Amino acid sequence: MPLIDDARKVRELAYAPYSRFKVGAAIRGRDGVVYVGCNVENVAYPEGTCAEAGAIAAMVAGGETELVEVCVIADSGSPVPPCGGCxxxxxxFGGPDVPVLLATTGGLTLSTTIGELLPGRFDAAHMAGSHVADAAPG
Structure with missing residues (x-):
């Protein structure tokens, strides 16, 4: 089943009583398993969670830490990219070449990659040699 079908299905489960802007995300882990998430709003903004964050949390809870494909879908006039935090x-959890499909419920799509969405990304290499990276946990 294509990721877009999983993202479309989970989008319907989103909890968005305030914005009424439902978002669904599906990611495929390196293990081939598909993990899904939907946005969950909270009256105390910004305490909600994004669909992408939910899918990543499900992936990690499932024992996987590498994603190889992403799909995000929303009811919008054009494909909606993930927020900066997402x-x-x-x-x-994914390299710069990981494909990302952004889609609308109306059928429009935009294919991109994690690297195109976040050029110049901050990663663990930036912390190499710092006192933070050298500190032993607790």
Whole structure:
């Protein structure tokens, strides 16, 4: 089943009573398993969670830490890219060449990559040699 079908299905489960802007995300882990997430709003903005973050949390909870494909879908006039925070989250678990399909419920799509969504990304190499990276946990 294509990721867009999984993203479309989970989008319907989004909890968006305030914005009424439902978003669904599906990611495929290196293991081939598809993990999904939807946005979950909270009256105390910005305490909600994005669909992409939910899918990543499901992936990690499933024991996987590498994603190889992403799809995000929303009911919009044009494909909606992930917010800045979610771009960084996707970059944490996927390389710059990982394909990302952005879609609308009306059928428009835009194919991109994590690297195109987040050029110049911050990663662990930036912390190499710093006192933070050298610190032992707790």
């Amino acid at each position: 771009r960084q989250k996707l970059a944490e």
